[in-house]
Amino acid sequence: MSHDKKCVVIKIGSHHTIAGFNNTELPQCILPSSYIKKGNDYIFGTINMLEECIDKYENESQQTLEIFTTVDENGIPYNWTVIEQQLKYIYETELKCNSKDFPLIITVPHLKNELANKVVERYFNLAFNKLNVPVFQIVIEPLAIALAMGKTSALVIDLGSSGCNVTPIVDGTIVKTSVMRSRFSGDFLDYIISERLNDLLKSDTFQMTDTDGDIILSNNDSTTRSLQTKDSIDIWYESNTWIQDFKINMLQVSDKELPELERYYKEQAEIQIRQQEQLQQYSTNNTEAKLDAAAIASITNNNPLSQKKNFLFKGNKNSKQTVSLELRECYQLSESLFNPALISDKYTKEDGLGEIIGKAIKKAGASVSSVGTNTVGSLGASMTIQPATNQSKNNNPFGSSIGGNASNNSTGGLNGGINSLGSSTTTPEHIYSTLLTNIIVTGATSLINGMEQRIIKELSIRFPQYKITTFANQITMDRKIQGWTSSVSMCNLPSWELAKWYTKTDYEKESNKDETKEN
Ligand code: ATP
Structure with a gap:
């Protein structure tokens, strides 16, 4: 072909x-x-x-x-x-x-x-x-994303809608036992944003006006109360309209945990108060001089986290209302991806993003080194992909091209045929370092401001002695369609033999073989 x-x-x-x-x-x-x-x-x-x-x-x-x-x-x-x-x-x-x-x-x-x-x-x-x-x-998808970026080893962090998938890939092979998934991602944010806005609309004294300025909704109105009872259409409509805008304009991820950020700004305010007092003492020649309450309040109120961000809420009845949130609340909403326990005590911090990324890397280190994978370097090696042949290991007739195998000695689909360039036994440290310098951040939820920096911060806490390098497509649309464009790159590889294509005859042959085996 x-x-x-x-x-x-x-x-x-x-x-x-x-x-x-x-x-x-x-x-x-x-x-x-x-x-x-x-x-x-x-x-x-x-x-x-x-x-x-x-x-x-x-x-x-x-x-x-x-x-x-x-x-x-x-x-x-x-x-x-x-x-x-x-x-x-x-x-x-x-x-x-x-x-x-x-x-x-x-x-x-x-x-x-x-x-x-x-x-x-x-x-x-x-x-x-x-x-x-x-x-x-x-x-x-994660394998295609890594290979399309010219990487045979990478940690692909895909923050999508139903969840966040963390996939370690070593030498062109997905380390199956260390793939981790957190269910806290885009859909979860949709839910908490909608709940938060509902609370605000319920508690505030507000009126919504239509485009002509007529009041069409107030919080005494029965329609407002019906905001609570949403059907599937309402939920879908909201997620695809104003919640999308809210995520783009309001959400922000802080580069450190929120309590730490609060502490940081508090300390900054205290330093500023001390400096002002010293200035006053110096200018008045009074070593006991203190700032008055108003001056202290003005410094503490200057906390960047207390700054207001405004959002024009457009309800489904052509209504509009400006909703104001402090920056700390905007941070808090996205902070729940890293610490879901902030939202409910049903969830734990272990389910958060930082934890699962850390676990995926540690597990990859343990599993790859325990099966003695050899080291491979270049992209060229990943390009020698052979058709699946190792069906005794994997019952799926087509399946060895799916998933991956922790041992690159296996033959089959995308795993197989990788040329080992060396034969030194891999240590967990080697795997940590390979994955940490090849982190690919993808999926539309990763477009929230500050996400990449926060992932780096979370990893630098867990792996302080390693260099961390992330790769994220900076163009919004490219990041949103990265899974698709990577598959295009895979199918545009210079030979059709690089990946396994099936015809209907192959499919029927494989199915018959499988049936015979079962009998
Ligand atoms: P999955 O990976 O779970 O199968 P998907 O690949 O279909 O889902 P994506 O398109 O990667 O999902 O992500 C969709 C999610 O990203 C939605 O929740 C959407 O609200 C959110 N999203 C889209 N654009 C942005 C943006 N600019 N900022 C933050 N979130 C965004």
Whole structure:
């Protein structure tokens, strides 16, 4: 097969599905992965879905509309009937081509073995039996991201919507036992932002005005109380409208833990008070001179954390209201990703981002060194990817190209065929240092101001003797679609033999082999 063959690349995330062709810089479409069910019809696509929501709010339509997801809270696709409908919709209305005419690449997150088998089989069934694609490949997202950045070893931190995945990759191989996931990410922030704003709107004396300045809502109004009872449409609409704006304009991550930051500014204020007093003592020649209460208050009130940030809240009834939050509250909202215990005592700090990233690195050090992986350096090594052959280790007929294996001695899919350049036994310290100097931060939630610096800070506390280097795409759109563009890079590699492509005949052969083995 020629390497310049045009093919379709689709990334199915829990928030967005991104689809396009491998010969373009940007995808053809970015759609919500969820859909609206209206009677027996499925409504896909951002504009169509937003129109349905607006129609519901403007006409107070009584028709029951509900939003459903296709990917579960762990980022795993489960609603296969609808995924099929959605992919057909993408081919027909967005890509405007026939699925039979182009090879297809689907990007999946790293999945645990038992799940990977099921999900991969479903995808193969979908590709060959429902969409009738001629050739099909599955790409593991974190691996594609690392390889597309020219790295065979990296720690990929993907802050998405349903969760944050931390994937250590060593010598082109995902260290399966040390992949960690925190469920605290974009969706969790949506929830706490919505709760916080609801509390503010309930407690404040406020009036909302429409675009003509007429009062359409006050906190005595029954509609305000109904803000509490949201259905799935309201939740989806809010997450995709004002909550998005709120995240972009208001959220900030502090470079250190919030109590530490409070202490820092308090100390700064005390230093300033002492300096002012010394100045006063010097100018008045009175060694006992003290600042008066007003001067002290003015210094302490100057705390940067007390500065107000304003947000124009636009409700779903074309209403507007300015909401003011102190900077410390903005920090506090995103701080919950690092310390979820701040939100509820049901959660612990161990579930926070800093902890799970630290654990992933330590586990990677322990697992890779315990199986004696040899060291590999260059990208060239990662490019010798062979078809999967090691099926006795992995029951999935196609699965050795999915996931990864802690030992790079294995053959199979993306793991196999990596040329070992040396044969010295790897120590945990070597793995720590390799991962810490190759941290890739990706996923749209990582776009919150200050996120990268905070990740560096969290790691420098846990690994003080190591150099830490992060790589994050600085262009907003590029970071949002990085999973997709990386898969495009993978499928544009100079030879089709670099990764495993399957035809329907391969698929049937593998399935038959598998059935025979089972019998
Ligand atoms: P997953 O990785 O969980 O499968 P996904 O890949 O579909 O999900 P992303 O597109 O990486 O998800 O992230 C979506 C999340 O990022 C949403 O919660 C969205 O609100 C949030 N988000 C989008 N843009 C920004 C931004 N500029 N700042 C902060 N958060 C953002």
